[in-house]
Amino acid sequence: MIDATHDAGLRSWVDSANGHPDFPIQNLPLGIFSPSGGGPRAGVAIGSMILDLGAAQAAGLLLGDAARAAEAMSGGTLNAFFALGAGPRAALRVRLSALLAEGSAERARLEPCLHPAEGCTLHLPARIGDYTDFYVGIHHATNVGKVFRPDNPLLPNYKYVPIGYHGRASSVVPSGTVIRRPQGQRKRPEENAPSFGPCRNLDYELELGIWIGPGNALGDPVPVGEAARHVAGYCLLNDWSARDIQAWEYQPLGPFLGKSFGTTISPWVITPEALAPFRLAQPPRPEGDPPPLPYLLDEVDQREGAFDLELEVLLETPGLRERGLPPHRLGLSSTRHMYWTVAQMVAHHASNGCNLQSGDLLGSGTLSGPEDSALGSLLEITRGGKHPLLLASGEERRYLEDGDALVLRARARREGFASIGFGECRGSILPAPVAKVA
Structure with a gap:
């Protein structure tokens, strides 16, 4: 290529x-x-x-x-x-x-x-019929699991199944669109019952977006060796998360209102051809991890199905702007931390005969690295809000505040080739809507 x-x-x-x-x-x-x-x-x-x-x-x-x-x-x-x-x-x-x-x-x-x-x-580059969010960043999955299950952070299926859930396509928006703080049910551990109100723990998630190209007919799985042909391109994706709403609602069926209020993507589609020089072998699994099941294993995909993309998250706050200070870098990570390849995600999604369609959007899940400097969400950076982040402006952040803006960037670099980027994926937070009085 x-x-x-x-x-x-x-x-x-x-x-x-x-x-x-x-x-x-x-x-x-x-x-x-x-x-x-x-x-x-x-x-x-x-x-x-x-x-x-x-x-x-x-x-x-x-x-x-x-x-x-x-x-x-x-x-x-x-x-x-x-x-x-x-x-x-x-x-x-x-x-x-x-x-x-x-x-x-x-x-x-x-x-x-x-x-x-x-x-x-x-604008959005395509009409998004369906949006599926995966969970292939193993460091993020482990870190989040430690918050809720310290003794068993990764559930037994994680290393066998590319975990995902069906998201809300209608609230996917292009970079630059403001996000209004969501409202919902939330409950603190010391409270006897939930209350309804603005999200207290608003967060971001650093993800890679994958655009589906040619689809598959209902009932026809996509073999993993052919899955790359069904990918039209890539973007950056910020899956905004209301952590307190999510924590109260997610059992037993998973994310709902804590996620569906907004997902921001970068508007330019970076083609597979543009990224050809930046492919690399899927990193070997740690010793003792099970190999992928045969329907998820392809020699070519293992040899060149991963990417080497640098991912950066920047935070802008009212205090930083007022003082003329630069944005605060929250994390610098990489797509090398994906436990599953894009082809494996596509093949698994269609393995039951699900018909993917042109313009469908997949999210990789949060792509954190193993170091503290490479974390992809405030949930991880602040350890669930217990260790606030101190900014150069003197402000503290456990989670995002009204007036904050998040900027995601990506860069592909390789010796002997021109570096390319994805453009910005930017979103700013507005206050929750004023409650209407009957």
């Missing part, structure tokens, strides 16, 4: 792309945007600009499978494009790389199709 589009020496005539921290010409992520005064349309991030794919096609610059890919995005979502699979997607990437490369003969025809990103609005 590594070709001329990954050449580290490749430069673009779009000057801002050269050395851009997220969107050099080696990335070319896809999304849906609205330019100032215009409606939603498909675009490609290139440096600090966005290329209007529909305009490029209208100019006669896309042919064959590349034109077919652009046509599939003409409805203002990427669902139909996702359904096409890898062939048209790769053809579009090759053509865009040639069009945007330094020295391109088509620069004069393509330049009018560019819009400054700062003047555009970014």
Whole structure:
């Protein structure tokens, strides 16, 4: 999958792309945007600009499978494009790389199709039919388990089954959307009965998002060796969590209102082709862990089914802003801490015949590392709120407060290749709605 589009020496005539921290010409992520005064349309991030794919096609610059890919995005979502699979997607990437490369003969025809990103609005890239949140970060699962079950943090099924639950697709929102503090039932240990009110323990979760491409028919499982063909791309995902609401409600059926109030994703779809140089072997399981069952085990997937992506979480607070201080880094982790590969997640999801559909979204679960500096939630950082975090502004945080903002970032690096990023996944907290008086 590594070709001329990954050449580290490749430069673009779009000057801002050269050395851009997220969107050099080696990335070319896809999304849906609205330019100032215009409606939603498909675009490609290139440096600090966005290329209007529909305009490029209208100019006669896309042919064959590349034109077919652009046509599939003409409805203002990427669902139909996702359904096409890898062939048209790769053809579009090759053509865009040639069009945007330094020295391109088509620069004069393509330049009018560019819009400054700062003047555009970014939208969800696809209509999300279903959202499934997995739990493949083993360090997070162990840390959370210790809070609730100190003597038995990991349940017996964890190392056999890619654990997941069905989430709420309607409340998945793009980066920059504000999140209102949820209300719900919560109960402290010393209280005799629950009360209803604003969440007291609002948290974030650092996750990788996975977009489903071609789906499968109802009743037809997806073999793990073919699962990668069903992935259209990746994003960052913050699965906001109301820990106190969740703790009261989650038994016996798992997360409900403590999760369904909001999930924030980064708006650009990073394609599998862009991430090809950053694949690596799935880390070996610790000695004594059971091997995956045969339906989850594929030699190629074990050899190259993992990713090496650096994941960062930054906290902005009113106090830090007032004092002109930089955001506080909460954690620096990696996708190398995924106990299960993306292909294993997809294969398990469809193993009972469940029909995945183009535009479905999967979350990896919180990707914490083994060190305190690599934790992916405040639940872990503050040990369930018992050890508050002291910021340079003098503020303390056990959990998120109104006015706080969370920013997730991701970066892929490898010697000999250009570094690429995902763009921001940002969300700010507003107070809970004022209770209505009957």
